[in-house]
Amino acid sequence: MWLTIATPPTRSLDQLDQMMAAVDPEGLRARYACQAEGEFRIIAVWESKEHADRFFREVLGPVLARVLGPEPAGAPTTTGMEVLREFTPVTAG
Numbered sequence: 001m002w003l004t005i006a007t008p009p010t011r012s013l014d015q016l017d018q019m020m021a022a023v024d025p026e027g028l029r030a031r032y033a034c035q036a037e038g039e040f041r042i043i044a045v046w047e048s049k050e051h052a053d054r055f056f057r058e059v060l061g062p063v064l065a066r067v068l069g070p071e072p073a074g075a076p077t078t079t080g081m082e083v084l085r086e087f088t089p090v091t092a093g
Contacts, residue, residue: 001029001083002049004056006042008076009068016040018067023059027051045083052080 010016016033020042027047034041046052056078064076 001086002046002052002080003083004042004044004046004052004078004080006044006076006078007039008042009064010040013040015067019063022063022067025051025055025059028055049080049082 008016008019010019020031020033028051029045029047031045032043034043044052046055060076
């Protein structure tokens with residue numbers, strides 16, 4: 001499993017919603033939109049690093065261009081890391 005934290009070049013929550021709704025990436029397990037220090041962050045959990053790499057390499061650019069215009073203000077910054085353990089809550093029942 002692979003986790004990415006990306007800072008997209010979006011300026012509004014509406015743009016972020018459009019970007020998130022524009023694609024359902026292969027290998028994506030979960031995606032969370034957050035805000036930190038006045039900037040949006042997208043935290044995503046992927047089946048593998050390869051799925052994340054393919055999305056950032058082949059899919060994200062056209063999505064950004066469609067939502068933000070052909071020359072968005074800056075490129076997204078991304079940090080990726082391997083998930084070593086996954087802890088899920090135990091449900092009673």
